[in-house]
Amino acid sequence: xxxxxxxAGYAVGLPAILLTxxxxxxxxxxxxxxxxxxxxxxxxxxxWTWDRxxxxxxxxxxxxxxxxxxxxxxxxxxxxxxxxxPTLRALSEPVLEFFRAVPPxxxxxxxxLFAGYTGWLGKIITIALGCLxxxxxNTVEGVRGLEPVLGDTARSYHLSRWRRxxxxxxxxxxxxxxxxxxQALSIGVILMVISELFxxxxxxxxxxxxxxxxxxIPQMWTGVILLGLIGVLLAAxxxxxxxxxxxxxxGQRQIERGE
Amino acid sequence: xxSSPSTLAPPARPRAGARPRRPRRSRDLWLGVxxxxxxxxxxxxxxxxxxxxPDFLPPVTAMYAALFEMLREGWFWEALWLTVRxxxxxxxxxxxxxxxxxxxxxxxPFLRKFTSSTIEFLRxxxxxxxxxLVILLFGAQPxxxxxxxxxxxxxxxxxxxxxxxxxVDPVARDTARSYQFGPLRxxxxxIYPTALPYIMTAFRLGAAVAxxxxxxxxxxIGVDGLGRELGIAQSSNAVPETYALxxxxxxxxxxxxxxxxxxxRKALWWHPSVRSENS
Numbered sequence: 244x245x246x247x248x249x250x251a252g253y254a255v256g257l258p259a260i261l262l263t264x265x266x267x268x269x270x271x272x273x274x275x276x277x278x279x280x281x282x283x284x285x286x287x288x289x290x291w292t293w294d295r296x297x298x299x300x301x302x303x304x305x306x307x308x309x310x311x312x313x314x315x316x317x318x319x320x321x322x323x324x325x326x327x328x329p330t331l332r333a334l335s336e337p338v339l340e341f342f343r344a345v346p347p348x349x350x351x352x353x354x355x356l357f358a359g360y361t362g363w364l365g366k367i368i369t370i371a372l373g374c375l376x377x378x379x380x381n382t383v384e385g386v387r388g389l390e391p392v393l394g395d396t397a398r399s400y401h402l403s404r405w406r407r408x409x410x411x412x413x414x415x416x417x418x419x420x421x422x423x424x425x426q427a428l429s430i431g432v433i434l435m436v437i438s439e440l441f442x443x444x445x446x447x448x449x450x451x452x453x454x455x456x457x458x459x460i461p462q463m464w465t466g467v468i469l470l471g472l473i474g475v476l477l478a479a480x481x482x483x484x485x486x487x488x489x490x491x492x493x494g495q496r497q498i499e500r501g502e
Numbered sequence: 503x504x505s506s507p508s509t510l511a512p513p514a515r516p517r518a519g520a521r522p523r524r525p526r527r528s529r530d531l532w533l534g535v536x537x538x539x540x541x542x543x544x545x546x547x548x549x550x551x552x553x554x555x556p557d558f559l560p561p562v563t564a565m566y567a568a569l570f571e572m573l574r575e576g577w578f579w580e581a582l583w584l585t586v587r588x589x590x591x592x593x594x595x596x597x598x599x600x601x602x603x604x605x606x607x608x609x610x611p612f613l614r615k616f617t618s619s620t621i622e623f624l625r626x627x628x629x630x631x632x633x634x635l636v637i638l639l640f641g642a643q644p645x646x647x648x649x650x651x652x653x654x655x656x657x658x659x660x661x662x663x664x665x666x667x668x669x670v671d672p673v674a675r676d677t678a679r680s681y682q683f684g685p686l687r688x689x690x691x692x693i694y695p696t697a698l699p700y701i702m703t704a705f706r707l708g709a710a711v712a713x714x715x716x717x718x719x720x721x722x723i724g725v726d727g728l729g730r731e732l733g734i735a736q737s738s739n740a741v742p743e744t745y746a747l748x749x750x751x752x753x754x755x756x757x758x759x760x761x762x763x764x765x766x767r768k769a770l771w772w773h774p775s776v777r778s779e780n781s
Contacts (some may be wrong), residue, residue, distance in 0.1 A: 245619040253615045253616055253619070254618075254619040256616060257616055257617055257619065257620045257621070258619060258620055258623065261620065275668070276635075276638050276639060280722075304613070309590070330533065333529070333530035333534055333537075333539040334533045334534065334536060334540075335531035336530070336534050336537070336538050337535070337537060337538050337539050338533040338538055339762050340756060340759070341752055341753075341756055342752075343755075343759075344752055344753075344754075344755030344756040344758070344759050345748065345752035345755055346713050346717045346718070346751060346755060347714065347750065348714065348718045348721055348722070348729075349717060349721070349729070349732060349747075349748050349751050349752075350748075351721070351746065352732055352733065352735075352736035352744055352748075353745070353748060355556050355736060356557075356558045356736070356741065356744070362721075425528055429626065429628065430714075432628045432630075433628055433629070433630050433714070433718070436628065436630040436631070437506045437630060437718060437721075437722060440633075440722050448630070451631075452634055454634070455634035455635075455637060455638060457575050460638070463634050463638075465634060465637075466634070467631045467632070467634065470627075470628060470630075470631040471627035471628070471631050474626040474627045474631070475623055475626050475627065477626070478625075478626035
């Protein structure tokens with residue numbers, strides 16, 4: 244019990260100190276850009292009403308979800324194909340190397356040419372394209388780095404191509420796929436916000452910038468905090484999914500390290 | 503990612519020229535060239551035949567013509583310099599800060615426990631959340647980009663350095679203690695070789711993220727640099743120039759990746775993960 248309390252103390256200690264410092268440090272702030280924390284917290288419920296969440300936050304998250312989902316599917320399929328075939332890999336390597344190096348936000352002007360930027364389509368394509376490369380490249384590496392013994396064993400048991408794919412290749416590559424997906428998710432959140440900053444738009448990112456432009460500073464701060472909380476929440480959800488799906492792998496690693 | 507680095511001291515330098523050349527390498531190289539040609543030729547054909555509207559996707563030759571046109575103009579080099587400078591300064595600051603803070607937190611168990619929840623919470627906060635704030639504080643000045651770049655890259659570096667310091671082999675640490683190494687000597691010959699591969703990973707990840715945020719700041723906030731030029735080209739409907747700038751920025755990205763890998767190899771020539779690639 245004392246151990247639990249100690250751990251809880253460690254977890255809560257510093258955040259409590261920081262929040263207290265922010266609260267009292269900003270309490271009598273008259274600087275319009277740094278309103279008191281109490282004002283920000285008071286503004287929060289009136290700013291982020293249910294209607295506003297439905298109108299702005301959910302669509303943003305939905306676009307992120309769809310774009311990320313497309314990237315996961317396409318990335319794993321293409322990545323597995325490229326990873327399994329040395330010829331395909333050699334053929335595509337320099338091209339992929341280039342596309343990976345392009346910072347995703349520069350896609351926005353290009354996609355704006357094709358799909359415009361007021362609807363959902365352009366934003367979803369932006370998010371999907373930005374998320375695709377980390378997943379694709381990590382899948383390739385994961386498939387390539389598969390233990391050769393596993394492949395040989397599967398072959399000597401005459402597993403069909405399909406079964407080999409589903410029971411050997413994909414599980415073997417999954418730790419790397421998750422690494423890629425984690426990188427992709429944080430890029431996706433960045434693109435979710437950036438894609439709303441072009442043209443007239445609604446959404447979480449658009450709302451925050453709207454507050455900033457109309458100098459509604461406490462409201463802007465609530466938006467920044469909300470976006471931060473969403474980032475933290477998404478990372479936590481991802482971690483839960485990863486821990487469940489990679490339980491076998493994480494456990495194996497722990498045993499190998501003798502923990 | 504980082505394979506588990508060993509804590510052994512650097513072994514003897516491998517014999518010079520011992521790298522066996524495999525015929526496979528040159529075949530792969532040719533296939534890579536073929537792949538690039540296929541993509542370029544494919545895009546050219548799509549545009550020339552009008553399958554994709556050439557107003558949206560101009561022929562690749564037109565893009566490169568626009569790019570070479572730009573290379574002769576002063577503003578391009580000015581913008582390129584500003585982008586690279588912003589990236590380098592921000593990355594350097596983030597690396598310094600991340601390594602110092604990481605070593606301090608990582609080597610003191612109390613600090614490590616005390617800060618871990620805060621780090622876990624602050625790290626996933628998307629750096630773009632700070633965009634409205636830096637616009638208010640600095641507007642379109644380079645400081646805006648600096649804040650975003652440092653914030654984004656710092657967490658990457660810090661987390662890697664923390665992993666690195668934590669990864670020190672207990673046997674190596676105990677051995678150092680039995681030999682009565684002083685703290686500086688421990689830091690130099692036990693902690694540093696363990697953490698170095700992680701620091702290199704941090705550099706690679708941080709360099710890429712820093713470039714993303716630098717370009718974002720230029721594109722979205724209007725900080726001077728290639729990103730801003732890209733935004734201007736797009737809004738004035740100069741399509742080949744838009745593509746040319748995207749290609750230029752992409753090539754900077756490739757250069758950043760190559761640089762990171764080069765530095766990694768130079769600094770880690772003794773490390774098993776690098777040596778096994780060469781053998």
